[in-house]
Amino acid sequence: MxxxxxxxxxxxxxxxxxxxxxxxxxxxxxxxxxxxxxxxxxxxxxxxxxxxxxxxxxSYFSLQEENKRLVEENQQLRKMLFNAQYDSIDPLNSSLAVYQVLDAKLIKNSFTSPRNYILIDKGVKDGVHQDMGVITTDGILGIVENVSNNFATVQSVLNTKSNINAKIKGTQYFGSLIWDTKDYTAVQLIDIPRLVPLVVGDTIVTGGMSSIFPENVPIGIIKKYDLDDAKSFYNIDVELFSDMANIKNVYLIENKDKEEIEELESRTIE
Amino acid sequence: MNNTLIINILRFVLLVITQVLIFNNLNFLGFINPFVYVIFFYWYPIKGNRAIFMLTAFSLGLVIDIFSDTLALNALASTTIAYARPAIMRFCFGVNYDFQSFSFKNTTKVQRITFLALLVLIHHLIFFSFEILSIAHILLILKKVFATGIVTLILCVLFSSLFSPKSE
Missing domain, CATH: 1.20.5 (Single alpha-helices involved in coiled-coils or other helix-helix interfaces)
Known part of the structure; x- marks a missing residue:
């Protein structure tokens, strides 16, 4: 023992x-x-x-839940804003609104390759379809290219295939927005005639010529400009408002009149 | 003696709070959450009652487990390193660590970092092996052990030089 x-x-x-x-x-x-x-x-x-x-x-560092709430609120506000021209109509009756807004979260971002596509977490189930415009809280992002049940790919403005109608804010001078792949903070606006007075710092917004984006969605500001080889049009470098490397919440814009417009256009061309 | 007791209680509380509120939410590279509280076993006085040391280690691990809902994984790992600490110290500092005059002052930086690294390695090996509990995922375990271990070690070395005890 x-x-x-x-x-x-x-x-x-x-x-x-x-x-x-x-x-x-x-x-x-x-x-x-x-x-x-x-x-x-x-x-x-x-x-x-x-x-x-x-x-x-x-919670100050991870404001996700808070963010979601704000995004939904913003979505509502933007819908009202885009339809402000119809202010005689009841603003809460969404069936009369031309532009519908959906919110989505970015799953995969890309801004380094020449053809950048962005993946978002909304798909057919949520009412997303091809050729919807995508914007961030700051400015334009791209156009929906492919849709699956739960996801959608967005052709970023940072894509050599991208070609978006844009204009100088406050004027009716239209041009095309393209990307030269060099810098992810800047895109190029071409086809602005030489006689247009330009100032560095002017705001560039979307034009009303496409049925994808509403008019006057902010894109960026003029960083620098020069004339093209033919000396008749400007090449304008536009610094984007959206920080393409740091995006989380995006909005999808749907134009309810789009089908009607496109049908009318195709009939006219025939 | 009383002084060291208070210091150790304070360390205990502060390390738990730092661990659960900051380092458990770090998600560095998507999966690295370093266990910085391992430095408690580096700082703990050498000449103490081993039984009390092990009891402290067990409760430290258990408290962190309760916070992170990983019941008894941290307790197991930290009790193990508390039990193995004398052997690790003999390995790192040689037999003379048993003498009364021994203090960290007389050791080289390499010895101290080896000591810390061994503590971290054993802790993480036990933690991740029992977390996954599957031999089939040995590569995943090793990846987690080394990735997290390196981050833990770097943070512990930084912590130890930031808050060096008076004896140094």
């Missing part, structure tokens, strides 16, 4: 370790096969209130 006690005392640390390890192992293995422990989890009062205090601070 004496020897056993001596043995235990001699290796008391090993026994203590074995004891703790056994408790931990039982808890660990239980947690693999059963529900979370009812008493030892983070929802308890002490842990819960510490997390609560922590999230009071950290």
């Amino acid at each position: 004496q020897r056993i006690i001596n043995f235990v005392l001699r290796y008391r640390n090993a026994f203590l370790y074995a004891f703790f390890a056994f408790i931990s192992l039982v808890m660990t293995i239980r947690s693999h096969s059963y529900h979370q422990s009812k008493f030892f989890n983070s929802s308890r009062w002490v842990t819960g209130s510490i997390y609560g205090a922590g999230s009071d601070v950290s």
